[in-house]
Amino acid sequence: MPVIGSKISRRVVLPSFTSRGGYRFPRLTQSTTIGVGFGNCRYRTFTAAEEIHEESHDNGNLKRQHPITGPGTGSSIKLASSSSDTVLPALEILQGGSALQISFDLKEQDNTTTQTNIKSIYHAPWLWYADPTYIHPSSGQRLRRWSHFPGWKIQAVELVHHDPTSKAAAATTTITDIDSTSASIPHPPPPPGCMHSIGTVYDDTFRQPQDKQRQFLKVTWDTTTSATTATTTTETGDSDNPVVSYYDWEWLQRCRYDDQARQERAQNTRITQKQALGRHPNCAKIQEIPYAELFPSDGDYRSAKPDTLLRVLHAVAEQGAVLLKESPILESFLHYDPNSAAIDHDDEQGWTHKSAVAKVGRAMSGGSLSHGTLYGDLFHVRSMPHALNIAYTSVPLSPHQDLTYFESKPGMQLLQCVRREQIRGGESVLVDAIAAAEHLRQVAPPELFQTLCRAHATFGKQRPGADMVYHRPHIVLGGSMGQVVAVHWSPPFEGPPLEIPQDALEDYLMAYAAFERLLDDQLFSSSSNQTSSAFLPPDLDAMLHQYACDYTWERALEPGDILVFNNQRMLHGRRGFELLEDANKDEHNVIHRHLAGCYTNIDDTINTYRVLLRQLPNRENLTVRGFGNGSSGSF
Structure with missing residues (x-):
């Protein structure tokens, strides 16, 4: 764990406001530097008081001394600590500043640590693109484009703590012309579910905890590697006023795109038989x-x-x-x-x-x-x-x-x-087609599932006043983990196999039969002499049919x-029905x-x-x- 070095006195400047009301982080005239990995990592804490002096003692504990009253008086001032009960994430600059690696603990919903030292990489172009300063505060539109990335490198990174209850921090951040001495911070914070690096795109931020200590990642950019010619020092900064960006720490964790994060998101959001309705005792209700x-x-x-x-x-x-x-x-x-x-x-x-x-x-x-x-x-x-x-x-x-x-x-x-x-x-019938497709992938020969992903069926509706035709596969995969994200199934409205090669038709029919056996528990009803599919081996046919019986939901709807x-x-369907004797003997003209x-x-x-x-x-x-x-x- 990084350890704060020897005793250093420094001056902290009051946070400033822009002419348009945007809140800016203060600059420190000095900082405590911690050597971490391949780059330099600084660790600081800010306060809303006009000016304070901090000391970093040899034991690593930061303490506030002699606060001077001014704007922001009355705010809760809490300085960071590197004592044994505080875990600081490891920040490591990689590839000469082209990326940043963060190692941190992952926690479950009850806040108990289950995994430690999870490493996630954030690339410089993405951090530059997601800079909160360049996200429109109300629409969320990005004011930067990937193609405009100037080739900057990450020069230094810092983990910054801040108390949002301070009066200064209560201001709403707006997009401003950032000068060379400060940068906008994401306040209010991006709430859970927000894809943007700022929280101002929502009008319901009232539910965010107002007394929650917040952390930010500060990135200082090396603009000397710029691939473009800047017209002002605001664009590239200088040695005294470097270009910096601030990112909400929790938002960065939610936006991880390492392999483990993507796998977990896929696992937590995919549809399987665990969510499927049906008759089986383990089915969802x-x-x-x-x-x-x-x-x-x-x-x-x-x-x-x-x-x-x-x-x-x-x-x-x-x-x-x-x-x-x-x-x-x-x-x-x-x-x-x-x-x-x-x-x-x-x-x-x-x-x-x-x-x-x-x-x-x-x-x-x-x-x-x-x-x-x-x-x-x-x-x-x-x-x-x-x-x-x-x-x-x-x-x-x-x-x-x-x-x-x-x-x-x-x-x-x-x-x-x-x-x-x-x-x-x-009775009305429901079948979870997405869950069934995932099950087909697990139990059937792989080529059956793959055929339904490749072969494009023809769907159509043609009658007086309607002429619609669409070609698409029955199963669509998506996401970085290749989960099933769509199913297209409607046997009554399927046309000729116009998009299926002749030498692939038999494979298509076998795959089609396997999937239909999963989806229709009454595919071969008692009125039919056929009891199984001619395209499938008997054992596979029986296994797929059993799934259909277990995972079909059926209910006779009542009025209301x-x-x-x-x-x-x-998928939805309906059991056939027969008319009972009608008291008026007029069953042909009555809606039953x-x-x-x-x-x-x-x-x-x-x-x-x-x-x-x-x-x-x-x-x-x-x-x-x-x-x-x-x-x-x-x-």
Whole structure:
């Protein structure tokens, strides 16, 4: 551990403010230098008092002496210590200043140290690019570009302690014209989940602890190696006024990109059978939330309770689905006549704003529904004679995703049970396709999984007024660890194998059969003479079928239930049903099973979720799992 050297007296200057209100760290006229590895590391502590004198004693303890009152009086002044109960991270400049290595302890949520001396490297171009001074304070837009990196080297690094309760530190940092004597610091700090090196992009920083001691990494740049010609000393500094940058220490730890950090993020955010719903005793259970807890009053979507909305979204993020109970049903839904003329446009607009299912969808997505081109913003799935869509019949619907022929499928799908009368069967079915794909990779021959990642299937929707075609693989890998980040599966809407080479078709059919065996527990129903796939060995077929039986969720929805699920992760289907004897003997003109549904955009929905996550006091311990939208999870 670095040890502070012999006794040195020094003068600390009052923190200054810029003309635009930005807070700047003070400069010290002298510093204590600690030799660390390949470079020099300095360790300092600042105070809000106008001027103090510090002494570094031989035992390594820093003590404050003779504070002089002035601006900032009354602030809590705590100086750093290198005593045995204080662990200082090792900072090491590598490759002649091209990178910085930090060694520190990793801690679990209960703050107990589980690993020590974890080394992570931060490259000079990235530190230069992420300098908080060059992040716009409100939009978060970066004012520097990778390509503009001037080739600077890291000359020195310091771990700086600061007390945010000081009056000086309470100022809001803004982007300023940094002069040669100081640099802006990230205040308020970037909260957990923030990708930016500053915290001013959020308007809810009130939840940040106000009395928390903060640490910053200070980087002093060697600008003599600049690959560009500077026009002012502000750009390159000089020996008396070097260019420096400050980074929030906790933010740097969250942004580690070493192999171990990337592996841990992938492990914590990937979707596996541990999160999958199903019948198996070890399966996750779907959360049931009363609708009245989400909407305690009869307002519009904006009246949703934020904490309950977060519960809904978090359940979908973790298990892929959630069930809302006892929602109100519009009277006009109950009296809807499928044989009548087309719905009046004004009436339809009333439905998309007043119905419970639409209100939930709008609350989840920030106010708007999506993908209404083909079926309307609010659609109805009901049994009816002479149906033009198989969904409007009583036959089974195999597990599938909706609208796979869109470039971006719907994010959430919401289905409200309006009516369920005089039928046997008709249960709703859910299957976690992302978890199933990960399981296929674990248990099946590797070439089957790889084929589904390479071969591009053809998805299409063609009917009067619609002509949509899209080519894509069934399984998409992403992230630095190659986890499954998307699945595209919809057998009823698949076309000819236009993008699959002839000599690869047999391999594709075998891989397709294996995956479908995982996804559809009733692929070979009792009405079929076939009991297994002709493409698969019997033992593999049986193993995949058992997984489908264990990890298929099934429930008969009751009137008032709203099933919410992630259409980009989950497959949904329906068991076939039969009509029971109707008291009016008019079963052909009566709706026996009726669902009202809508879609949301995946990006709008994730945005709502992440914004609500900011309010959690333990946000720093949470990661956002992948949503099946082609992107890996994140912090």
